[in-house]
Amino acid sequence: MSVIVIIKRWLSYSRNFPLNLYLKRLNQQPTVNYCHTVSFSNIQRISLINRFFNNNCKMYDWNNLPRPNVIFVLGGPGAGKGTQCNLISKKFGHVHLSAGDLLRKEQNTAGSQYGELIAEHIKNGTIVPVEITCKLLMNAMLENMISLAKMVEGNDKPIATGNFLIDGFPRNQDNLDGWQKFVGDKVNVQLVLVFECPEEVYIARCLKRGQHSGRADDNPESMKKRLDTHLNQTMPIVKYYEKLDLVKRIDSSRSIKEVHEECCTILQSLMAQAK
Numbered sequence: 001m002s003v004i005v006i007i008k009r010w011l012s013y014s015r016n017f018p019l020n021l022y023l024k025r026l027n028q029q030p031t032v033n034y035c036h037t038v039s040f041s042n043i044q045r046i047s048l049i050n051r052f053f054n055n056n057c058k059m060y061d062w063n064n065l066p067r068p069n070v071i072f073v074l075g076g077p078g079a080g081k082g083t084q085c086n087l088i089s090k091k092f093g094h095v096h097l098s099a100g101d102l103l104r105k106e107q108n109t110a111g112s113q114y115g116e117l118i119a120e121h122i123k124n125g126t127i128v129p130v131e132i133t134c135k136l137l138m139n140a141m142l143e144n145m146i147s148l149a150k151m152v153e154g155n156d157k158p159i160a161t162g163n164f165l166i167d168g169f170p171r172n173q174d175n176l177d178g179w180q181k182f183v184g185d186k187v188n189v190q191l192v193l194v195f196e197c198p199e200e201v202y203i204a205r206c207l208k209r210g211q212h213s214g215r216a217d218d219n220p221e222s223m224k225k226r227l228d229t230h231l232n233q234t235m236p237i238v239k240y241y242e243k244l245d246l247v248k249r250i251d252s253s254r255s256i257k258e259v260h261e262e263c264c265t266i267l268q269s270l271m272a273q274a275k
């Protein structure tokens with residue numbers, strides 16, 4: 001069994017990370033490769049984990065991992081963010097992380113202290129506090145970065161990097177501030193893809209999806225609130241990134257194939273510049 005522990009020196013909110021639960025969970029699933037983040041102040045407990053696992057424990061520090069590339073993907077509800085991220089991920093190998101999916105998963109995790117809060121925000125189309133979303137995103141990123149680092153083990157310092165599509169984040173000023181505070185220049189934000197449709201297309205797509213999605217927010221009442229949040233809270237974030245010349249707006253009212261082709265052109269040009 002191998003256990004991976006990542007030391008995060010810079011995330012104060014995980015200071016009280018419940019390591020007891022962590023150990024308990026590992027006991028119950030002793031064969032899994034487990035990856036979680038703990039703060040630097042938990043270093044003594046890390047040595048406890050080390051003893052517990054006979055020193056069969058690998059430690060990584062985010063600061064020594066290669067700086068990953070991030071593309072943020074924004075757009076109104078039903079704009080096609082998830083659909084296009086899946087296609088991009090298949091073609092270019094980016095890791096697709098949907099903030100909404102991570103929140104829904106957390107909401108459905110038994111015993112989560114955030115379940116009710118997340119459910120309430122999703123139903124009302126409002127934005128979950130960044131401490132929660134950022135932590136979920138960062139844990140997911142770190143797990144992927146560690147897998148990549150493992151592929152090049154043998155080097156003193158891992159050389160692999162990651163390319164991430166972060167779908168549906170940052171959604172408002174609180175998200176943006178939190179991202180800058182917790183992640184900041186530890187990643188390289190390369191681009192912000194913004195998918196845009198007329199309002200009636202957003203509504204039609206989500207209501208159609210609502211016939212089978214089981215989502216608490218694919219209904220007319222939640223849609224109104226989500227559109228309002230998109231217009232008044234997310235679009236200012238798009239404008240912020242526009243000032244940094246990072247935004248590509250895409251008309252996503254066209255067919256999935258047409259939208260994907262435009263995404264491919266944009267990504268190919270980005271990769272050519274990055275070489």
Ligand SMILES: Nc1ncnc2c1ncn2[C@@H]1O[C@H](COP(=O)(O)OP(=O)(O)OP(=O)(O)O)[C@@H](O)[C@H]1O
Pocket residue numbers: 075076077078079080081082083084100168205206208209252253254255256257259
């Ligand atoms: N270009 C398109 N033309 C027609 N239907 C589409 C297109 N893109 C996506 N869809 C459909 O619209 C619905 C919403 O798409 P998707 O889930 O990708 O959007 P999203 O932006 O991720 O939504 P949300 O933010 O609400 O999660 C899905 O049922 C999807 O199959």
Ligand SMILES: O=c1ccn([C@@H]2O[C@H](COP(=O)(O)O)[C@@H](O)[C@H]2O)c(=O)[nH]1
Pocket residue numbers: 077078099100101103121122123124125126127128129133167168169170171175217226
């Ligand atoms: O960064 C985020 C992303 C999402 N939310 C909440 O989840 C729902 C659904 O998100 P989708 O991206 O449409 O799946 C969204 O309306 C928010 O309530 C969030 O709070 N923060």
